[in-house]
Amino acid sequence: MILTAIYLNFGTRSEVISPLKGLSEFPTVIGRWKGHVSHFDEDVYKTLGVDDSYLCNYQSEDGKSIQLYIGFYQSQREGDLIHSPKNCMPGAGWDIINRSLIKVNMSPRGQRKVIRLLMRKGNERQIALYWFQSRGRVISSEYWQKIYLIW
Secondary structure, eight states, rough: OOOHHIIIIIOOOOOOOSSSOOOOSSSSSTTEEEEEOOOOHHHHHHHHHHHHEHHEEEEEEEESSEEEEEEEEEOSSOOOOOOHHHHHHTTTTTEEEEEEEEEEEEESSEEEEEEEEEEEETTTEEEEEEEEEEEEEOOOEEEEEHHHHTT
C-alpha cells in the first residue's frame, strides 16, 4: 500500500509540456524599457540544451540597461538539465564576487526570493538576478530545483 501511494504521488505526475506562446512573442517594450532581441552563439545554445529561449537587451529612457534571458526546457526528466548562472558565468570568464538571496516583487504573486550574483570580468562588473520556475514554484536554490524535479 505504501509503494502504491508513493507511485501515485511521484510516478504519475505529468509535466507541463509547453507554454501557450513561444518565447519569441515576449514583448520588446515593457513600460519605459525598449529592447533589442539578441542571440548567443550557436555553441552556447548547444551547451544550454534549451527547447526555447529569449535574449533581449533592454534600455530605459535614462540610459540604464538590463539583459533578460529566459531558457525553457520542455522536460527535465530526460535530456539536458538547467544550467545555473552560478556555473556557466565563471566558464565565460566572470568571477563571482558575492552571492546572496534578495526579495523581488513578482506581482501579482507578491515577493519571492531570488539569487543575486555580483560578478567581475576585468574592470567590468555586473549583477545577475535569477531563479528557477518549475511546476508553479519560484525556486531560489540549485539544490531545491533538482529536488523539486521529483517532488
